[in-house]
Every structure is written in structure tokens, then in C-alpha cells.
Amino acid sequence: MEFVAEQLDIDSACAKEYLTRSKTAYEHSSWEIRDLLELSEFSKREQDVRDYLRG
Numbered sequence: 001m002e003f004v005a006e007q008l009d010i011d012s013a014c015a016k017e018y019l020t021r022s023k024t025a026y027e028h029s030s031w032e033i034r035d036l037l038e039l040s041e042f043s044k045r046e047q048d049v050r051d052y053l054r055g
Contacts, residue, residue: 005012017024034040042049 001016002012005014
């Protein structure tokens, strides 16, 4: 576990949490993809979309 944590540049104590909570890895990868693609959560931009559609 220590080796993998080092390769991923994360604290090895946190790495063990990936084994205890199934959504943790999914959530972290989702956040990374969102940040990489500069996306935002819909709930934060919902009013912008509504205004745009109203035209």
C-alpha cells in the first residue's frame, strides 16, 4: 500500500480509505476529470442555463 500511495503522490494513511468506502475512488476520479475538463456541477450553473434558454 505504501508503494502505491507513493506512486500516486498521496498519503498512505488515506490510501487505506479506498478499501473501506467504495465511492471514494469514484468520487476522486470524477473530481479530477471535472477539473481537467473545466466542468462545473449543474446545480451551480442551473440559473445560467435557464436564462440562456429563455433567450
